[in-house]
Amino acid sequence: MNVVGRRIGKQNSTAHHQRQHSDDFIRSAFNGKCLQSSDFRSSQEFEIYGGKRVSKKSPEPAALPISSRSFSLRMNGDKYVSPEPAAAAPPISSRSMSLRMNGDKYVAYSELSPSLLDLYSFDTELLPEAYNIYEGYGLQKSAQGKSFNDFDPYQSTDRFSNRARGMAENNVLKSISVDKERANNVAKIKVVVRKRPLNKKEVAKKEEDIITILSNSNSLAVHEKKLKVDLTEYVEKHEFLFDAVLNEDVSNEKVYSETVEPIVPLIFNRTKATCFAYGQTGSGKTYTMQPLPLKASQDILRLMYHSYRNQGFQLFVSFFEIYGGKVFDLLNDRRKLFMREDGKQQVCIVGLQEYKVLDVETIKELIERGNATRSTGTTGANEESSRSHAILQLAIKRSADGSEKKPAKLVGKISFIDLAGSERGADTTDNDKQTRMEGAEINKSLLALKECIRALDNDQGHIPFRGSKLTEVLRDSFVGDSRTVMISCISPSSGSCEHTLNTLRYADRVKSLSKGNNAAKKDSLSSSSNLRDSTALPLASSLPTDTFEDIIPDNKPRWSDRIERDMSPFKVDRVASGRVEGNVSVTYPDYYMGQKSGLNRMAEDDLDHSEETNSDDDLNALLKEEEDLVSAHRRQVEHTIEIVREEMNLLAEADQPGNQLDNYISKLSAILSHKAAGILQLQNRLARFQKRLNEYNVLISSGI
């Protein structure tokens, strides 16, 4: 593997500080034998642990990893080498790497963690309660009554005067308090939309850009061309409001600063963050996601080596994918991994490899390797389309005393998820069995992910993470202090309108009902009510805008949505929560205003009355039935449209001279029977579902 070395020599504004830290590191590492950094500057070579040379670039200390606990060195003649015998080092193919001095050479500096990664059992309580990253060990007594300085390797060799140390601490304090302030301002869930530019193919096909985004606004409009029943065209405008809306000119840097950057400092303080990209194949998920972990790790390392230096934080990377409901290690030749649940219902991914990394370059190479391994399938829409969820995790760990003697435990982490193309969930009707199964799994996981995030944001005690492999794997990101950023990627082209609307609805559902969102959104949207500028006929306006929603419940209503729809049957589209459509403001029953969805109630019931507890399975089954009902309703509406078309044709025929009355009567009779059968079927399904709700005591309105 092409590891290390290339980063060295890169001068930047922090070079001076880093050089100083390098000096400190070198002094402490050599335990008093002071080696000048100039000795290192003259070093020319890097090589992989085990002796294989990788790079001959000059390792300037400006870019050296500065964690004095990240590796240790010893003298060997006049050479400094790692205390681990080279022979004992596993080959690079087994991913075990560590930086050491070998003569005047630096060698690789990543380390393999234990092969069993227990996602859930990470003890995030490793830091004594008194510990707070924003105050820092170095500035307070630890639980054992020892100050951080008691085990600070800087202390014995430190040349700084107390005054200088005080100034340094002040600076650390300042940056820490800035981070703390920032942390308080980071929303628990943030939903961002990114529009990509039209691609060459779309331009060649003369497809129009149907998305408008007002500059400096966080709303966007989709202009959907539709046909009335009489086949005349009109444009329906769907407006959505999100936390941020990024147009096609926005750079990846801006995407980073808008999404992940504010979260990074939080993961040093036990936060588990998740950033995922959602959208149809080719909408820009990978383009958007790929740079983020790199940028994040750059910031993480900066924090580790500066603001939080000497506190023993370590950075680990793992990269795996979920494909067809199975988990594969992308950094270990796609080895199949197994999930196990222990007695405490904590789930482990057995065998997942994690790398300890000290520099961005190594992370970059690991990501490249994982991406190359990532499974892709051939789809009609995009040959490179991915049908898997790729999950890259950056974990911050630390041992209890900040040293490397004890095993490091998880402090916080950030997971980057490049989801499978959202429309892939529609493959459940495909002829190919494998494709169907993959589609079903994708569908299930996208639904479950949405439900988990919503449950999370509502502080529901009950999070339906067992809905899919994806959410099971992410379980520990849904408990405790968490942050979630969803980046919805959309294509601007008219040909993708249906998928775009589905993506936006999914995003809207993730965001909706969340605490503090509704009021704000309502305010902001009420000033722009009547956002739809189409003249939608009642029937046309209840048309589903897509077909795959039957399978992917992007538009999945909660109990409250159903009421909203029921009360305003002429509304076609939901926009961000609290939207006021047309000039009709929708009145919610009090129950709904309290945001007590049926599920919330179930969750609360779970907590309050354990004997009435519904299991996850029950909850998921109920959710599934709800989805099925909505799907059936949608199909019924589509069916009705077809029938209305038939009726119109029949009427047109009837107007023709010489029309056969017999023919007209028999056709009309068939059409009406057809219509009635469809309605009856839906009524039966609705009745069954109502019964189920009654059984679970979640019937929320006598009006249903």
Ligand SMILES: Nc1ncnc2c1ncn2[C@@H]1O[C@H](COP(=O)(O)OP(=O)(O)OP(=O)(O)O)[C@@H](O)[C@H]1O
């Ligand atoms: N914001 C953007 N600016 C410029 N090009 C973009 C942008 N977003 C995506 N693209 C380009 O569009 C193409 C498809 O993007 P990408 O592969 O990221 O889609 P995807 O959603 O990950 O698809 P899949 O689900 O199939 O993996 C790529 O060639 C990519 O470079």
